[in-house]
Amino acid sequence: MTIWQRLRHTLRHGPATLPAAAPSAETAAALAARLDAAAQRRLGRSLAIRHVGAGGCDGCELELRALTGIVYDLERFGLRFVTSPRHADILLATGPLTRSMAEALARTHAAMGEPKWVVAVGDCAIDGGVFKGSYACLGGITTLPVDLVIRGCPPTPWQVLEGLRALIEANAAPAR
Amino acid sequence: MSAAAAIIRAGAAADQRPWPRHALSRDRWQAMAAALGAADAPSLQGVWAEAERVHALFLDAGSPLSASVEIAGGTYPALSPHCPAASWFERMIHDLFGHAAEGGRDVRAWLDHGAWATAAPLGPRQAALPPRVGAPEPPEFLLAEGEDLNQIGLGPVAGAIAEPAHLRLTAQGETLVRLEVRLGYAHKGTLGLMRGTPPRAAARFAARLSGSATVAHGLAYAHAVEAALGVVPPPRAVALRAVMAELERIRSHLDAAAAILAEAGAAFLETRFGWHREAMHEAAGRAFGHRLMMDGVAPGGLATDLAADGAAAIRAALEALAAELPDLVRRLDRSASLGTRMAGIGRLAPDLAAGFGASGPVGRASGRGGDARLVPGYPPYPALGLEVPTRAGGDVAARLRVRLGEVPQSTRLLRALLDALPDGTIATALPAASGEGLGVAESSRGTVWHWVRIEGGLIAAAFARDPDWLHWPLLEAAMRNGMLEDLPLCAASFGLTSSGVDL
Ligand code: SF4
Numbered sequence: 001m002t003i004w005q006r007l008r009h010t011l012r013h014g015p016a017t018l019p020a021a022a023p024s025a026e027t028a029a030a031l032a033a034r035l036d037a038a039a040q041r042r043l044g045r046s047l048a049i050r051h052v053g054a055g056g057c058d059g060c061e062l063e064l065r066a067l068t069g070i071v072y073d074l075e076r077f078g079l080r081f082v083t084s085p086r087h088a089d090i091l092l093a094t095g096p097l098t099r100s101m102a103e104a105l106a107r108t109h110a111a112m113g114e115p116k117w118v119v120a121v122g123d124c125a126i127d128g129g130v131f132k133g134s135y136a137c138l139g140g141i142t143t144l145p146v147d148l149v150i151r152g153c154p155p156t157p158w159q160v161l162e163g164l165r166a167l168i169e170a171n172a173a174p175a176r
Numbered sequence: 177m178s179a180a181a182a183i184i185r186a187g188a189a190a191d192q193r194p195w196p197r198h199a200l201s202r203d204r205w206q207a208m209a210a211a212l213g214a215a216d217a218p219s220l221q222g223v224w225a226e227a228e229r230v231h232a233l234f235l236d237a238g239s240p241l242s243a244s245v246e247i248a249g250g251t252y253p254a255l256s257p258h259c260p261a262a263s264w265f266e267r268m269i270h271d272l273f274g275h276a277a278e279g280g281r282d283v284r285a286w287l288d289h290g291a292w293a294t295a296a297p298l299g300p301r302q303a304a305l306p307p308r309v310g311a312p313e314p315p316e317f318l319l320a321e322g323e324d325l326n327q328i329g330l331g332p333v334a335g336a337i338a339e340p341a342h343l344r345l346t347a348q349g350e351t352l353v354r355l356e357v358r359l360g361y362a363h364k365g366t367l368g369l370m371r372g373t374p375p376r377a378a379a380r381f382a383a384r385l386s387g388s389a390t391v392a393h394g395l396a397y398a399h400a401v402e403a404a405l406g407v408v409p410p411p412r413a414v415a416l417r418a419v420m421a422e423l424e425r426i427r428s429h430l431d432a433a434a435a436i437l438a439e440a441g442a443a444f445l446e447t448r449f450g451w452h453r454e455a456m457h458e459a460a461g462r463a464f465g466h467r468l469m470m471d472g473v474a475p476g477g478l479a480t481d482l483a484a485d486g487a488a489a490i491r492a493a494l495e496a497l498a499a500e501l502p503d504l505v506r507r508l509d510r511s512a513s514l515g516t517r518m519a520g521i522g523r524l525a526p527d528l529a530a531g532f533g534a535s536g537p538v539g540r541a542s543g544r545g546g547d548a549r550l551v552p553g554y555p556p557y558p559a560l561g562l563e564v565p566t567r568a569g570g571d572v573a574a575r576l577r578v579r580l581g582e583v584p585q586s587t588r589l590l591r592a593l594l595d596a597l598p599d600g601t602i603a604t605a606l607p608a609a610s611g612e613g614l615g616v617a618e619s620s621r622g623t624v625w626h627w628v629r630i631e632g633g634l635i636a637a638a639f640a641r642d643p644d645w646l647h648w649p650l651l652e653a654a655m656r657n658g659m660l661e662d663l664p665l666c667a668a669s670f671g672l673t674s675s676g677v678d679l
Contacts, residue, residue, distance in 0.1 A: 051337045055362040057675045059387025059468055062431075064337045066457060069434075069450040081336045099291035100361045101340055104332050130380050134365035135297045154387070156467060 046078040047168070050088035052108050054141065056095030060122040060154040064094070067157040079164060085111040090167070094154075096124040096131040097138040109144055117167060118144045121160060123153040180211035181218050181236045184243045192612040193403040195552075197231065197242035205245035205253055212259040219533040221625060222641035223255060223265035225273045227300040232262075233614070233625060233641070235533065238551040240614060247275050254280035261532045261646055268679070272367070274299035287360040287678065298368055317344045317356055324348050332361040339674040347660055355655045355663070357648050362678035370638045375401040375475045375606060375628070378635045382626065383470050385640050386676035388431070391417075391424040392619030393640065393676070394473035396626040399554060399615025401475035404630050405606055411598040413477030414555050419593050420460075420469045421617065422586040423490065426497070427456035428620035429579040429586075432537075432671040436576050439665040440517045448504055455493045462489035477603030487594045494587050505580060518573035522666030524654040525570060532646045536622025537582075538670055540566045541574035548618040560589055570654075572669040579620075608633030619643060621671060642676025 053061055068074050068081060082088055085108045093105065109118070120141040123129035126149045128139035150163035177185070187198030200208060211217060218234035218241055225231070230252045234241045245252050254277035255262035266277035267286030274296030277283075288295065317327075326347045332340035340361035346354040366385060370378040382397035383390045395417055402409060409417075430453035437446040461467040463486030472480050483489075508514060524534075529542035539546065547564045549557040565581030567574035610633075615626045622643030629637040651670045655663055 052333050053337075053339045053362070055340060055364060055675075055678070057384040057387040057390070058339050058673055059384070059390065059470065061337050061339060062387050062468065065431075066454055068337070069454060070447050071451060071454045083334075083336055085333075095362070096364060098361060098363055099293075100289040100363060101332065102291065104340070104361070108333050130384060131364045131366075131369065134369055135293055136363050136365035136368075153470065154468070156461075 046075075046080060047090060047164075048080055048082040048088045049090045049092050050083075050085045050108060050112065051081055052091060052093045052101075052105050054093050054095035054101045054105055054125065055098030055137070056122060056124055060094035060125070063154045063157050064092075064121070064160065067160055072157050072161065074161070077161070077164075085109075086113065088112050088116070090117045090119055090164075091144070092119045092121055093141045093144075094121050094125050096128045096134070097141055097143065098136055099138060100136070102138060102143055105141070106143060117147040119148045119150065119163070119167065120146045121150045121163075122155060123151060125149070126151065129153060178211070178214055178216040178218060178236070180208050180214065181234075181241060183208040183211060184218075184234070184241055187243060190244070190612070192242060192614055193406070195240040195242060195614055197244055197612070197614075199244050199246075202245060202248060202253065205243065208243060209253055209255045209258050212255060217259075219530070220255070220259050220261045221533055221623070222639070222645060223262050223269065224627065224639035224641070225269040225275055226629065226637040227273070227298075230269065230275060231627065231639075233627075235546075238546065240552055240616070242614065250274065251276045251278045253278050256281040261649070264645060264649070264677075270296075272296065272298045272679075287363045289360055297365065298371075317358070318354070322348070322353075325353060341674045345660070345663075350660055352655055352658050352660050352663060355652045357652055359648065359674050360678055362675045364675075364679070366640070366679050367638055370635045372634055372636075374608075374633060375405075375630060375635060378638070379474055380471055382640065383473070385679070386642055386673050387468060387470070388428055388673060389424070389619040389621060389624065389642070389676065390468050390470045391420045391473060392617045392624045393626070393642070394471070395421060396615045396617035396624040397628070397640070398473050398475045399617065400613040400626040400628045401606070401615070401630070402613070403615060404611035404613030404628055405609050406611070407476055407604050407606055409477040409604055410601050412481075412600045413602045413604075415593050415597055416478055416482055416602070417473055418556050418560075419482070419490070419590060420464065420472050422590045422593070423456060423460050423463075424469060425620045426583055426586045426590075427453055427460070428671075429537075429583055430456065430497075432579055432620075432668070433576060435668040435671065436518075436572065436665070437514075439668045440514055440572075442508075442511070442514055445504060445507060448500065452493075452497045452500070455496060459489045459493035462486060474603060476606050477601070479603075481602050482597070487597070490590060490594065494590060497583070498587055501580075501583060508576075508580075515573070518576065518665070518669075519569075519571060521572040521662050522651075522654040522658060522669060523569070523571045524650055526568070528650060528653050529570070532650050534622070534646060534650055535643050536618075536620065536647075537575050537578045538647045538650060539622065540564065540578045542570040543568050546623075548616045548623045552616060554616065556593070557589075560592055562589065572665055575669040582620075606633075621673070622647065624676075640676070640679065642673070644672045644677050647672055648677065 131137045148167045187200040189196035218236035221233040223232045231244045266280045271288035328345045331342040342358040344356040383394045385393045434449040457467045524542045526543045545566045612629045625641040627639045
């Protein structure tokens with residue numbers, strides 16, 4: 001599509017920002033500014049996230065995919081999902097950590113360079129959630145040092161974003 | 177009537193509701209199995225187990241038909257030699273219950289990757305088995321034989337944000353000679369967790385079988401429980417369940433369309449479909465207090481009523497979508513490059529789709545017209561009417577078109593439902609009784625079945641058949657001898673999920 005077609009389309013259908021997201025636009029701007037300063041100090045221009053689905057129901061994944069879509073546009077905060085663990089700064093895990101995923105999770109973590117952080121997203125990643133006590137689960141991301149938890153079943157994209165902001169701030173404390 | 181259906185119907189009817197289950201002797205079960213190869217044989221939907229018997233569910237001209245056989249000496253006669261679609265189920269039954277499918281065509285482990293504390297965790301002899309020691313065994317794959325063949329393993333951690341799955345690709349140059357899928361990484365022990373809990377409490381497990389179809393799973397489960405206990409949900413609950421289900425359907429189709437168009441390199445269309453998907457999420461959150469509407473459906477009715485401004489939020493999202501959708505579809509039609517990119521890719525032949533009982537967009541894009549909302553049907557759909565779009569092409573383009581064709585249908589249903597919402601209560605209390613029930617619901621990915629046995633007000637046994645049980649093997653078939661580089665696009669058009677199949 002040419003730029004003219006795109007422009008005409010935008011004029012006809014309005015901009016691609018959710019009206020419901022309007023009250024959050026300020027938070028988003030503030031977030032972007034803070035992230036900018038903090039993330040650059042520690043790790044350079046942007047933070048790369050490697051997601052590991054540790055056997056959840058796909059609900060958390062669904063909201064994470066929404067987070068990368070146009071409405072939230074994660075990349076404007078300097079956060080992006082990558083496929084190679086070697087390029088990742090953050091391991092973001094979802095799911096109750098099924099026993100069958102423990103090895104793959106450990107390997108992904110081992111393949112990441114330092115410094116690295118682990119974020120557990122969703123109630124079942126935190127303590128197993130409703131799957132607590134199952135013969136097939138380890139009760140959340142218990143096999144790695146978790147730096148941050150983001151609650152919810154699933155958390156909304158905004159909750160995930162706010163959580164990641166907290167991580168950046170904590171790790172960008174001065175005198176490091 | 178086909179020979180297999182006649183054998184099943186001749187079996188003594190057990191009290192499964194609303195459709196009876198026919199208990200067969202081992203000999204009659206074996207005769208039924210042998211007759212499943214016939215062209216007019218009923219279509220296998222699923223096979224599952226409890227401690228002392230194995231169940232098989234078929235659709236015979238649209239009607240559910242159930243058969244069961246008692247376990248003897250730890251075995252039952254396999255269905256897979258005559259009906260390949262039974263194979264994954266037989267492997268699952270072996271791993272969870274320890275029942276062996278005698279003569280099964282594939283006896284490799286499936287859900288059990290060797291990492292659980294015990295073998296056969298749901299089986300009758302589970303306690304007698306020694307605990308596992310040592311490292312998990314690596315999964316076995318089919319061997320590749322031939323010149324210049326390369327095997328590539330992808331996963332279980334693969335893709336940017338994805339559920340765990342392992343794809344074993346056998347390639348010859350750029351050609352994908354064989355694709356083999358290995359699932360089970362997301363096995364959570366859901367069926368075991370449901371046992372011994374009251375049906376209302378167990379609903380949270382049904383709702384977490386597959387996040388993208390949480391309403392459909394919750395609904396099929398509720399239908400099964402209500403059938404088992406003879407409970408009828410109030411009219412307002414029935415209508416609002418359909419509102420949730422159709423919202424979930426539209427959102428999922430938009431999600432799948434955005435994913436397909438992303439793989440096809442159509443960034444603008446991807447963005448627009450993604451935008452409307454998000455608007456549906458937001459509307460659902462406003463209407464029912466949860467963006468995925470998880471735990472909204474409860475056995476007996478609903479757990480949440482519609483919020484005061486809920487109908488307005490849903491209507492606004494539908495208006496915006498209806499205003500732009502025709503334009504987006506026109507762009508799709510007019511783009512010659514998109515048409516070339518999607519046409520003929522990942523073609524699924526109609527006879528294969530039929531052999532594996534494909535439903536939802538995978539089935540409809542290969543000419544199969546079934547929809548559980550109409551046949552066998554459940555309220556409120558038969559009264560509202562519904563057109564089910566089908567295509568004959570069986571390729572990526574056809575699967576995308578079927579999805580987009582369902583969106584206006586669901587929009588019409590939603591408007592009709594919101595215009596005539598009944599007043600009144602949203603739930604009927606469940607008696608602490610006993611019974612066996614089978615429930616069905618149509619998800620955006622196809623037909624979902626749930627089966628429950630309730631004893632004295634507690635779940636004694638349960639099973640959930642996510643539609644992707646039968647769709648993953650069809651993805652394997654559709655990609656056979658395709659181009660390696662087409663796999664991501666083809667996989668997006670199937671839109672398959674792991675968790676519901678992994679249980
Ligand atoms: S926290 Fe909830 S939504 Fe997320 S994976 Fe677990 S069950 Fe699913």
